[in-house]
Amino acid sequence: MAGDEHLTPPTPPTKAYASLITSAHIVNATAHKIWLNIEAIFRQNNDATAIQLENELRTLTMGELSIHDYFNKIKKIADLLEGIGEKVKEKHVVIHAVSGLSNKFDTTVGFIRHNKPIPSFDEVRSMHLAEELRLCTTRTPPPSQTINLDKIMASKCS
Incomplete structure (x- = not known):
């Protein structure tokens, strides 16, 4: 066939692959029956x-990950669950994602938890990417002069 020269050759069987075929094999079975066994x-x-995967999604925390890496990990777990036929509600993915964020995102987490309806996963990720950028670029205010209230009170009371 035209264009077949660009196809990748099949991967050689591994021990696990051979073991799977062996365990699915039935004597005198058709290829269809073996496929059903696999x-x-x-x-x-x-x-x-x-x-x-559901346990990993429920217990995942941000730790030292960036917002980008954390939300990608959440998305990957949700996609894997969908891939094996599990129904994954976006609302639950959002709830698990915000529950595992570090404390520096408490303001946005509070907003999301009280927002009706709960924002989409993409909106929550976008919010936190912007917040992470803001937190990284916020300048530290110059040190202010410390006010010694004891001195002020003593001078007023004398």
């Missing part, structure tokens, strides 16, 4: 994977 094996693993 699909069943993947479906059995999906429940365990879904539990693991």
Whole structure:
């Protein structure tokens, strides 16, 4: 076929791949039956994977990650859940995302939690990217003169 010269050759089988085929093989079975067995094996693993991913989504915290990296990690987990057939509500992804943010974002988190309806994931990410930029570029105010109230009170009372 024209254009086939650009196709990537198939990946050589690995031990895991060979093990999967061996475990799905049934004597005198059709290719269709073997394929159904492989699909069943993947479906059995999906429940365990879904539990693991949902737990990771629920407990993920920002730590030292940037907003960009943190929200990408959240998005990747949500996409993986969708990819294995789990329904993921955007509202829940937003709630989990803001729950794991560091304390320096408490102002925006408070706003989001009390906003009706809850903003979309993309809006929340955008808000926090802007807030992170603002926090990084905010200049420290010059040191102010410390007022010693004891001295002022003593001078007024004398």
